[in-house]
Each structure stands twice: as C-alpha cells, then as structure tokens.
Amino acid sequence: MNPIRWKLHWQILFALSLAAFFACVLMPAFGQEFSSHVTVFCQFIGKLFMNALKMVIVPLIVASIISGVMHLGAEKGVGRMGLKTMLYYTCSGAVAVIVGLIVVNLIGPGRIDAETATAMLGRGSETALSEGLMSKVEGRSSSDLFDIFLRMFPSNIVDAATNNSQLLGVITFSLLFGVFIGKLKRDQREAQQKFWESAQEVMLKLTDFIIRFAPIGVFGLVTPILFNAPIADLFGAILWFFITVLLALAIHFIISLGLVLKFVGKVNPVSHYKAMTPVLLTAFSTASSSATLPLTIDTVEERAKVSRKTCSFTLPLGATVNMDGTALYECVVVLFIAQLYASTGAIALGIGDQLLVVFLALTTSIGVAGIPAASLVAISVILPAVGLPVEAIGVVWVTDRILDMCRTSVNVFSDTVGAVAIARSEGEVPYGGES
Helix, strand or coil, X not given: CCHHHCCHHHHHHHHHHHHHHHHHHHHXXXXXXXXXXXXXXXXXXXXHHHHHXXXXXXXXXXXXXXXXXXHHCCHHHHHXXXXXXXXXXXXXHHHHHHHHXXXXXXXXXXXXXXXXXXXXXHHHHHHHHHCCHHHHHCCCCHHHHHHHHHHHCCCCHXXXXXXXXXXXXXXXXXXXXXXXXXXXXXXXXXXXXXXXXHHHHHHHHHHHHHHCCHHHHHHHHHHHHHHHXXXXXXXXXXXXXXXXXXXXXXXXXXXXXXXXXHHCCCCCHHHHHHHCHHHHHHHHHHCCHHHHHHHHHHHHHHCCCCCHHHHHHHHHHHHHHCCHHHHHHHHHHHHHHHHHHHHCCCCXXXXXXXXXXXXXXHHHHHHCCCCCCHHHHHHHHHHHHCCCCHHHHHHHHHHHHHHHHHHHHHHHHHHHHHHHHHHHHCCCCHHHHCC
C-alpha cells in the first residue's frame, strides 16, 4: 500500500515510528558523524515546517475570528458565545488542576529518603544555573498575572501581529473589528463580509497545503528529541514524577474530557478521539498549541462537523488561553518539589497552601501562556508563593521537553472538546448526529 495515499494520521504515525527507528537504532549504530548529519538535516526540515505553520497563524486567526464574529450576527450573540467559551475554559482548567492535585498526593513521587531528596534538590539548583533557567524566570512574580490584561490591548497591533507570543492582543483586536463591522451601513458591511470570508477561504486552502507536509515535519522535529532524550535519567529517581504527570494527563484526557463529550457535547467520545488523531499527533510533535491551530480549525470543521463560525471563535481563543495540561503540570511540579523538601525534614504543605497552588496554577496557565518558557515562568510565580525556592525548578528540567509534548496534546484536545460542547449548546449537531 502506498504510504502517500494513507490518511494523514497514519502518515504521521508512520513518521513517528520512523523517527523512533532512526533515533534509537540507526543513529547509535552508525556512530557520531552519521548522527550529527541526520540531526542537522532533521533540525532543518523541522524548523522549516514550524516556520511554515507559524507563518499562517496570525492571518488565519484574524480572518477566522473576524469572519466568525460577523456570522454570529448581533453583539448579543458574541457575548453569549464568549461567556460560554470562557466558562468552559475555566471549568476544564480547574478540573485538570484538581486531577493533578489528587494524583500527585496519592502517588507521592517526592516522598523518598532524605539523602536522595537532598541530592536531587542540590542537583536541581545546579541545573537551573547551568541551563540558564534562572535567567528566564528572574524577576517574575505574581504581578505577571496582571500582564494578561495589558497583552489584550497592545500599544501597537502591527508589532503584536509580528510576535506569536502576543496573540491575545491580535485576538482582542479581531473580535472588536468583527463586532464593529456589524455597525456599518449595509453596503459597507457586505463588502467587508465578502472580503474577510474570501480571505479566510484562502488561508484555509494555504493551511491545507502546508499540512500535507506534516509527516515530514514531524519526523524532523521528533528524531533529534528522541536521540538526545536522557533515557537513563528518566529511569532514575525522577521516573515516578514522570509517571505521575503522564497518569494525571491521561485521566483528564480520557475521563474528564470524555465525560464532557458524552454529556455536554452529546457525541460518542471514541468517535471524537479518532477524528482528532491528526491534531493530537501534530500537537505532540510540535509542542505548540498555536502552531497546531491551523490543523485544529480545519479538522474540527471538516471531521467534527462544527460550524465555521463556532470554530473561528472558540479555537483561536482556546489556543491562547485554554491550557489544561499546562495547569495540571504546574500543580504536579510544585507539589512534587514540596514533597522533596518535606522528605528532607522541611514542613509539608498544608491543605491551604495546596489550594493556593490550585488557584495559582489555573490563573498562571492563562496569564503567562504567551511568554516564552511559559511553564517555567508560571512555576517560578507559584513556588515563592508557597515558600519554596525558585532554583528547585531544575529538578524536573530533564523531563520538561517530553512532558511539554504530552501536555500540549491535552491543551489542544481540550480546545476541540470545547468547540464541540459550545456548538451543541448553540443548537448545532456535531458529527451530523452520526456519533
């Protein structure tokens, strides 16, 4: 069977399998020179694919949101859907953090002997310095939470549009632009509608073209990561932390979001998991909700049969502010570090401090999402708030890249679940009633 004719998700799975074969078998077998050449080539095609995806993010968001808001009609429709969207994002994020809180307390990955805990914390501080992590989080505090409102209204929208970490400002501008198109005279309004609808159609066709190369880009992105992954370290003392995060993400991914699909979206969860396979694999490979956004919009509209107006409104917003997996991860990291300190004889976090961690994990996952090294910044805000040193971040650094890929998949899947749930609440029938 010709792989070129396979469906996209099978092509991406094949690319992932090929990447694993190269990274774990061929590259170690053929030596350092061969490995370095393969790594350079893979980094090139991976970077090329990511750049192509990032190239269409801003124009796609602008065209999609403006078109979506116009299709909603009156401002009342915009406000209603906006309220539902933010309610879903808040509730799903809160559930994710609570799942993380329960799992990390039940497993207790940081409850180890005092000597090992002391050694890990000391190594973590050294890693934070040697990897330059402290420079990324230096000067961060809870005041960063207020920056989200400043990023909603950038002083220069053109400058914000050239920076993929400032998408919240672009989204705010696009929402307002779409709303005020509805206040124009009829002939002016119709001219604007035709322009933005055609612009969105062009961007979707361009996105389809770029997505065809996703399997090649996935191979380039994943191969160096698998080859350089510190497998030996993951099987050391940090292994239980790794398992704890994966288990918590899996529970939220399968159970929490599955229940939303079943009882709110009223669709068969298995059908949705299958339909979103290309989105999940791309999110896992790119570790970027924004870079996956073009494919997310296309897949939810085409496979889940959610209307373009709903996709255009909910998904770009979700890619910026809905971070279930990230919030869960922040909670687990902070409590894991707290358990390590408790193992050395420090006072364990009480229920009040743990509830504070839940609140901060939820709010920081939204507030710092647009900042480079977002999870590091968020964790650096939470740790001092509960009396823990920021340098302890280095303890979990060895697992961060791989877990980043996993939590991004959960972030993006939650966006798709939200689109289905909100579409159902608006009277639409996702999957055409076939699920």
